[in-house]
Amino acid sequence: MRADRTVVVGASLAGLRAAEALRDEGFTGELTLIGDEPHEPYDRPPLSKAVLSGWLPADHTTLPRLRDIDAHWLLGTAATGLDVPGRQVVLADGRRIRYDRLLIATGTRARPWPEQAGGGLRGVHVLRGREDAERLRAALLAGPHRVLVIGAGFTGGEVASSCRDLGLAVTVTQRGAAPLASALGGVVGRAAADWYRDAGVDLRLNTTVRTLEGDSHGRLRRAVLSDGSTVEAEVAVVATGAVANTGWLAGSGLAVDDHGVTCDATCRVLTPDGAVVPEVFAAGDIARWPHPRYPGQLLRLDHWDNAVRQARTAAHNMAHGGHRVHQPLPAFWSNQFGVNCKSVGLPAIADQVVITQGTLAQRRFVAAYGRDGRLVAAVAVNSPRVLGGYAALIEAGAPFPPVLNAPDGPPQPTAVDAEFPRRSTAATAAATAATAATAATATAQRRPVMTAHP
Amino acid sequence: MTKQSPPDTLRLVVDLNRCQNYGQCVYAAPTVFRFHGEESLEYDYAPGEAARREVERAAAACPVQAIALGAANEPSPLSAGSDR
Ligand SMILES: Cc1cc2nc3c(=O)[nH]c(=O)nc-3n(C[C@H](O)[C@H](O)[C@H](O)COP(=O)(O)OP(=O)(O)OC[C@H]3O[C@@H](n4cnc5c(N)ncnc54)[C@H](O)[C@@H]3O)c2cc1C
Numbered sequence: 045m046r047a048d049r050t051v052v053v054g055a056s057l058a059g060l061r062a063a064e065a066l067r068d069e070g071f072t073g074e075l076t077l078i079g080d081e082p083h084e085p086y087d088r089p090p091l092s093k094a095v096l097s098g099w100l101p102a103d104h105t106t107l108p109r110l111r112d113i114d115a116h117w118l119l120g121t122a123a124t125g126l127d128v129p130g131r132q133v134v135l136a137d138g139r140r141i142r143y144d145r146l147l148i149a150t151g152t153r154a155r156p157w158p159e160q161a162g163g164g165l166r167g168v169h170v171l172r173g174r175e176d177a178e179r180l181r182a183a184l185l186a187g188p189h190r191v192l193v194i195g196a197g198f199t200g201g202e203v204a205s206s207c208r209d210l211g212l213a214v215t216v217t218q219r220g221a222a223p224l225a226s227a228l229g230g231v232v233g234r235a236a237a238d239w240y241r242d243a244g245v246d247l248r249l250n251t252t253v254r255t256l257e258g259d260s261h262g263r264l265r266r267a268v269l270s271d272g273s274t275v276e277a278e279v280a281v282v283a284t285g286a287v288a289n290t291g292w293l294a295g296s297g298l299a300v301d302d303h304g305v306t307c308d309a310t311c312r313v314l315t316p317d318g319a320v321v322p323e324v325f326a327a328g329d330i331a332r333w334p335h336p337r338y339p340g341q342l343l344r345l346d347h348w349d350n351a352v353r354q355a356r357t358a359a360h361n362m363a364h365g366g367h368r369v370h371q372p373l374p375a376f377w378s379n380q381f382g383v384n385c386k387s388v389g390l391p392a393i394a395d396q397v398v399i400t401q402g403t404l405a406q407r408r409f410v411a412a413y414g415r416d417g418r419l420v421a422a423v424a425v426n427s428p429r430v431l432g433g434y435a436a437l438i439e440a441g442a443p444f445p446p447v448l449n450a451p452d453g454p455p456q457p458t459a460v461d462a463e464f465p466r467r468s469t470a471a472t473a474a475a476t477a478a479t480a481a482t483a484a485t486a487t488a489q490r491r492p493v494m495t496a497h498p
Numbered sequence: 499m500t501k502q503s504p505p506d507t508l509r510l511v512v513d514l515n516r517c518q519n520y521g522q523c524v525y526a527a528p529t530v531f532r533f534h535g536e537e538s539l540e541y542d543y544a545p546g547e548a549a550r551r552e553v554e555r556a557a558a559a560c561p562v563q564a565i566a567l568g569a570a571n572e573p574s575p576l577s578a579g580s581d582r
């Protein structure tokens with residue numbers, strides 16, 4: 045049979061860009077995009093930044109369509125099941141959509157706060173979609189006396205920063221010893237702690253939230269922290285990571301769990317015993333794959349750049365039955381507390397770090413990350429122009445510490461321990477408790493590495 | 499206002515990994531782009547047709563081609579008749 049029906053499930057960044065790339069690649073068959081949100085594809089990064097702070101209305105985040113795609117759009121329609129042998133996507137309304145090729149691009153959702161610890165209280169928010177942002181924005185406009193942000197990852201920091209822009213009092217709790225520590229390590233993380241504190245955030249490190257408590261009307265009143273102290277707050281934002289949207293794939297016979305959908309390096313989805321399902325592909329936040337640069341592990345990159353690139357690679361292989369390998373140099377940015385932070389490579393695999401340009405205290409610096417004597421990543425803070433050079437060095441396998449002789453470099457660069465939370469144990473519990481069951485079954489080498497935006 | 503040309507089709511996106519914060523776009527289209535803090539570029543993805551010339555100028559001025567404009571002619575997926 046000719047492969048002339050392609051279905052994309054998940055109509056957001058990866059889904060839209062894949063559909064466009066399929067047409068760019070010359071696919072002329074029938075194309076269907078299925079998305080459960082009742083919106084045209086929109087961009088999420090501004091939700092925690094310009095939208096929350098009020099500069100940009102939430103409905104001004106719609107992504108441009110870069111070309112005509114002549115597709116059937118099924119928006120506001122959730123996929124609820126997948127019949128792999130019968131090649132059909134099952135929709136919430138019972139319809140079945142046949143495919144010859146399928147792309148899974150259903151992304152992730154914010155990990156919810158447990159119901160029994162106050163997750164159902166009014167005033168408890170997560171931030172993933174446009175409606176989340178609108179609800180949270182309205183709650184912030186109501187003028188809460190204090191906002192509690194649970195988790196000091198990228199999203200947590202961006203939310204706290206936006207709240208400070210609005211003049212709101214903010215407490216942030218962070219399980220580890222520094223913000224961003226699981227993504228960028230303790231050295232850069234400690235610098236980030238200063239960004240929080242200088243912005244007036246009440247930052248509680250090595251602290252978790254034990255429970256959220258409400259009043260008799262079911263509205264959030266306060267949080268009880270792990271050290272026994274309490275924080276009075278009417279709004280809490282849970283920013284403790286993401287869970288893959290794989291519910292609709294339960295029972296499909298594909299290798300899926302809360303971490304995502306496992307594929308090979310060419311974006312083809314696998315079965316649990318490692319067999320390739322040649323007509324099913326995955327891209328974006330939901331995909332985990334063996335990146336040739338990082339052997340012995342499955343990578344999931346919950347970042348904008350990866351969604352766009354993986355969508356293109358998957359589309360190429362779908363259109364041509366090709367075997368292009370998805371092996372991008374990871375890259376992301378975050379803006380928080382007036383600081384622009386950009387990263388290339390994979391800091392989380394490093395054992396050492398060295399400041400190669402600027403200083404931590406100036407908030408203008410580049411941190412180079414090394415592992416086993418090779419440069420593996422660079423993080424540029426308020427230095428957006430220099431990263432290209434580092435990216436080239438990383439791709440060339442340059443030694444660490446890198447020899448740069450940058451004019452703004454320190455007189456004697458000293459590499460120090462990058463201070464990532466102990467990896468073998470609780471640290472990848474950035475990928476946490478919810479996934480402990482599946483993690484336990486994974487072998488040591490198959491430990492998932494993730495650099496989630498949340 | 500025909501179906502082929504919806505009233506508000508100007509859309510843009512900036513690849514903020516590629517963007518090097520040169521700020522040419524902010525000069526070219528100050529109502530659409532701004533810096534928040536020293537180095538954080540923010541922008542309106544859907545500023546309205548009236549801004550088209552400014553935005554096109556901004557995209558052309560960007561030294562790293564980080565700004566992409568919508569280029570589809572077909573109606574938006576949410577306009578009547580596209581969901582068949
Ligand atoms: C608040 C926030 C800020 C961010 N900031 C940055 C940043 O500064 N820099 C950066 O690099 N990255 C950032 N990111 C990450 C970036 O937005 C993601 O990497 C990107 O959205 C991934 O795209 P995706 O298409 O794979 O997944 P998603 O955008 O999650 O899209 C998946 C789509 O599938 C839909 N879906 C799910 N299940 C089903 C189903 N069963 N049936 C039909 N549809 C379904 C979802 O509703 C969604 O529309 C941010 C993310 C968030 C949430």
Ligand code: SF4
Binds near residue numbers: 517
């Ligand atoms: S002109 Fe281009 S590089 Fe400069 S700030 Fe605008 S988008 Fe970024």
